[in-house]
Amino acid sequence: MYIKKILLFISITGLVILSIFSYFVYVTMFVSNTNFNNEIAYVYVYTDQTFEELKQDLYPVLKNVNSFERLANRKGYDKALKSGKFAIKKGMNNNQIINTLRSSKLTVDVIFNNIDNEYELAGKISKQIEADSLSLLNSFKDLDFFKSKGFNKYNYLSIFLPNSYNFYWDTDANSFRSRMLKEYNLFWNDSRMGKLKQIGLNQSQVMILASIVTQESKMKSELRTIAGVYMNRLNNNWLLQADPTVKYAAYQLPEYENEIIRRILYKHLKIDSKFNTYKYKGLPPGLISVPNISSIDAVLNFEKHKYFYFSADPNNIGYHNFSRTLYEHNNNAKKFHKYLDSKGIKK
Template identity: 55%
Template sequence: MYIKKILWAVALIGLVICGVFAYYIYNAMFAPNTNFNNEVAYIYVPTNADYAEVRSQLEPLLEDIDAFDALANQKKYTNNIKAGRFAISKGMNNNDIINSIRSKNLPLKIAFNNQHSLADLAGRISTQIEADSLQLITAMTNETFLSKNGFNKVTALGMYLPNSYEFFWNTSAETFRDRMLTEYNRFWTVSRKAKAKKLNLTPNEVITLASIVHEESKQADEQPRVAGVYLNRLRIGMPLQADPTLKFAAYQLPLYKNTIIRRVLNVHKSIDSPYNTYKNAGLPPGLIAMPDLSAIKAVLNPEKHSYLYFAADAKRLGYHKFAKTLGQHNNNAREYQRYLSSQGINK
């Protein structure tokens, strides 16, 4: 009888221990363990991160970091860290959290437009993916890559077509660059290449001209007409005389650093630069800024007309008045100059 009591006692103790162990396992694996109010929180795990880095991001998001540590160790996550952007939903348990940050790297949308240089673009992209701006600019200006793919340092910006794209956060600089080359090549279909050839332009030259068109007019409905003017000038050997190229040339000089040129003056027309399209015939060596896709398409599909000139329209700001003769153009230009003077814009 005494032995039976001992056995029952041992059995009860065993059940209690099993119950405690089961409760511990349940809490460690299946009990909710989040500590934030939003529906979803994100962590960003860098390439080659260790568990300590992951833990430092998780700790403020979890109620019981020690329970998470125990399960992470048991499931061998602590020695198998994956880089990326991961979501943790409110009310998740430790098991689900580990499964999420181990295998559910989430892509994100990155976007860019109208960057004025590769450095500006690198800075913009570095705020959206893991690669930093130095890594990006190094990849973007790699001379072997550029020459292999038909670019140089002054045309390289044209490879990056403004849009939104899906990437993983832990994308490297080289992967980003190579993906942009793929998108560029995808854009240049047989049809678009044929249109460029008909205009006696290469794809790089199309984008260079598009950058000027875009800087002249942000109005998509007007860009084909502006493109038509410049193509007419190129066709007859007339200098482009594009004011945005003068601004670009000026901004390369120490005198104009950190300034904004709101009015192009004769002094700007005397700047010695291959980008001065008042002094040099034809297109400049490369683009002066990143054009919108609408401007590139405008160059490839220009409006057919006989205009050779245009001036900003003082009565319809953002648009232009077009002219076939220099006399008519001078009248339009004087009207706009008077408007600038009335606004106190002298430089």
């Protein structure tokens, strides 16, 4: 009788312990552990991040980080973190959260445009992927890499075509650069390559001219016309006389480093630089900005006309007046200069 009581006690105790253990397992694995009101919370796991660091990031997201840690230890996740961006859905339990962090890495849309130089590019990209601006800048300045791909210090930014791209958030600097080179090569398809022969320019020359067109106007309806003006000048061995190249040349000099040039003056036209197309014939030696795709296609499909000049239209800001003769152009330019004077824009 005594032995039966002992066995019964042991059985009951075992069931209680098993129940408690089962309860903790259930709570640890299957009870909702999210602590946010939105439908989704995004978690970013950095490359080489430790589990302890990840735990700190999860405190605002989870109700009970300790229960998450227990299951992470049991499943070995704490020693095998996967970097990336992840979406934790409201109501998820620890098991679902860990499975998500293991295998459901998200992509992000990387968008950039209106880029003048590698510093601006690195700054914009670093806000959208894990790679920081310094690592991106170092990658962009690796001229040995670009030379091995047929580029030089004047045109290597050509590969960074402004657009929207899909990347994993934890993309590093060199992987970003390699992807951009791949996109650049895909951009130059058979159709575009065929147009190079038709217009008599190579890829580098098209990109340089497109960088000028990009700086001349934001109005897509004008781009082909502007490209046509410059093609007329090139084909007739005229100076391009492109104001954006003068501004670019000025910004390479220390005295203009912190100055915003809103008006091209005669002193700017005298700057002795190969980028100054008022002094040197032909295209400048390299890009003056990162050309957008619309401008590249505008050069490849430039409008055939007899215009050799254009000037900003004071009555339709953002647009230009085009002219065939210097006399017409001077009249248009006077109107715009008068407009600048009326706005107090002297430099």
